[in-house]
Amino acid sequence: MVSRSQVTLIIDDRDKSFITNISITPEPLSWDDPDAYRGSYITQNTSSANAKITFYGTSISFWGHSGSSSLETTTVRIDSRDPVRVDPFKPEFASYQWYQSPLLSDEEHIIECLDFDSGFDFVLVTAGDTTPLSGRTILVDDSVIKEIWYDGQWLQKENQTYEKYNSAHEVAEPIDKTTHISTHPGDFFEFRFAGTAVSVYGILDVNTTGSFTLDFTLDGSQRRSIYPEEGRQTSVDVATRNNFQFFTNTTLSNGNHTLRVDVVAVEGPQRFELDYITYAPSFDFVGQKPVFERPATPTGSATGSPSSTARPSEFASQPSQDAHPSTTRHVPIGAIVGATIGGLILLLAVAILLFLRAKRRKRNPSESANAIRPFLSTSVNVMDQNPESISTMPKHRKARKQPLGGSESVQSTPTTSDAHPGRVRRGTEETSTLTNDLTPSRVVELYDRINMLTRENQRLVRDYVLPPQYNEGPATLGRSNSRTVTLPSYDNEL
Template sequence: MVETTVNVVVDNKVLSAHSVHTPLVGMPGGFSPEFVSCYNKSVFIPLASPAPTWNWALEFDGSCLEWRGTSVALFGVTPPAQYNQTVGIADPSTDTTNLTQPGSYRRYTYPVSSQGGQFFASGTVPDTRQIQIGLSNANGIVVDYALVTAGNFTNLDGQTILVDDSSPEIFWSGSWAVVDNYTLPIQCTIPSPQAFEESKTTLNSTDSVNFMANMQPHANSTHSSSAAGDSFTFQFAGTSILVSGVTPGPSSPSDWLLRMEFSLDGNITTRTLNPTSDPTKPHYVYFEPDPLPPGNHTLVGKIVNVAGSPLPAAQIDYITYMPSFFTITEKPVFPAPEVSGPATSPSSVPPSSDSQSHAKSHAGAIAGGVMGGCLLIGCCLGILWLVRRNKKRNAPNLDTEPFTSTVPTVYSQSDVPPLQQSKRRFSPPPAASSSVASNSNAALSEQQSNIAAEMRQLQNSPVEARLRELQAQMDAIEMRMQENAPPSYSGGG
């Protein structure tokens, strides 16, 4: 839930109509169409009589519109250096100021000459009251609009509320960037100092001064983006709305395109913005629909397409709307909108290739582990079966009387030459030879038992290499047991 200060924007035409005394209207004062960058397409250049010292007092409490507020700020263009840069201003927060006595106005020097933007901000009054402000000896000043901070009981009927891009009432989605502290050069024309001194009502070419003003966006910042899909949301209770900003790109002959969709209560309007002959400027209107029925509304602005070199950018500066409530106490407080769309919804974001490969590698590791475990168990069972079979086959030869089976005799090289493949008649071996064979077989049997015990520990060692090693040992033991078996006897003839 967002609660913010409410600022009422007062157009220059309304300001002049609610002057304490009416300044001369027309040239050199008046509503100047030569300014291409201004709020509501006009500015006011005041001229009071008698010249050259004069005062112009504004009273924010007219008979029809009641501007009771707590502070006021003035926006416009300060004059170039050849004009007077020190003026008198009656600040509404100063009780000693008398609007009818310009000599009592506080002396004030413009912060920068030829600068477009805010040039004065009053102090804050302790309570909501009538706001009065006066200017004296301000030849060449260009007044565009005023911003009044409303109090709890300021009458908002028929007023226009301005919401800056920095307000938390606007929700930004995507890669918007805040761009601040910059100016845009705009060609301006105002009456010459001589025209002011002579109080001329008509001007010729020698009575005008052309200069380049450095224009700032409102409050000296914008939200900027060139990314398709970026959007903003604004909820309000009112009967009209306008979205303003800085021109998306340079003037013609540049070639660029910015297409945006504006959804107002679900009704979509598509705007295609292209270069014009006007310079890049503040107060560029992005969206201004027809009047709305009183009530709550939701506006969503979305970038659809961006093309050109360099790329243009949606540069949103402020939103204005006419409220359907009468005081701040009646202003609805809206909850933060739900973020939607594939760019911001976690449920709709597809998995990346990295997460897919990780999932695949995890599945492969699990499957490989299962298969490896099965293979290990199978190998162990096979080896155990082989060892038991060998034990069963060799055990009778060790327990029965010798000489009952025919086993080839292997001789060592130190005993006799290799065996001749022919029938021979053997005599019984000496008793000592039988004892040696028995002891050797007992040792081999113990080795087999050790190998069987080691096989039970296979899960803690590399399987394949150890299986080959054990198989080789088993083969060697079997051969040695066959060597140690006593020869069998057969009858000769």
């Protein structure tokens, strides 16, 4: 079973919860910036500002731009503990994480930032079991592969930074410094969530020629977009746009939803780069968050340089084939059912046959012992003898060859026990015992048995060839003086 992933809340500088739970002195300034999360951030016009933030959770981090001074007097204090000195000054960074708290207890906390001049774009809070989630926004980083299921040749990049401008050295870093990159049509990812809104953010390289096409399918409804977007004005000095919103929908019904993003086409050296996904949860606490488990599937995943994050995209709760062709071979259910029914009918027929046979043997125990079996060989050459001597023939007789010049040909006798003439004599002896206790039914049985024995006797000897006559004169080479004996029929004597 897949464990529940960590829940991270993103609080924008314009969120009501941020404004009501933070106090900054002196009054900060708000700036519009298309590369900031949701298009704005707040800053100070002094190097000695103070901020006080109240939050629920187990950790907190601040994201924004670096301050304008090199003063190393910024300190952070949590819950009236001893202050800790931090150095958020990184003049080359236009967007980055400039503070990360240690792990805290799952309760309400107050954090103070003293003597700072860094800007606030957004705050990330790790939610605990008691953290209220109603009205908040959850962030899922691209590296959380338990929730974002990749399929195809995705490449995961770590420790990433980007040049924001062509003329100035200012860099930005993605969330957790990781992204997932696709340059191959056919790559896709799927994301399941329980909420009322969802957005997809990433990095857009506007300084590179070419384009890429994405299909966004939300609960079966599809929308196609091409990037960079035609007609969208971008400063010629901008090289990379971070926090770029590729997709958003804020009018979803309360419940579970499925978002799938397909890379349809890539032209030139362009690429699609995913940073994170956000959604508004429809549950109030972490313990109520649904867990969507991904099953194993025949379609393996490959990564370009190899990313271990490429995964199948089916859902465990509702296993189904995706829109792309699958290599799975479906089992012919109809053939299996037909074969099963046919096998049962065959077994039933065999059982009935065995039952009737056993019942018949029980009624007539002597049937099997007295049954007459057909002879396997019926034509043999024998020496000159009368029919009465047949019963005394040996069971096996080897073939003999007459020396060259003789008139005797190769002679053989039957080799199977069923063709042994002794069985005729034994059958006759068994039949004679039936005459000791004759009844009408016995008479009929005796009549049938005599006819059967007579026919078998005739078949045994009807084609027997007698050996040649041994005259005193010389024999003729290649000529046999044999003769055929035909027994009379007894069919009409009874």
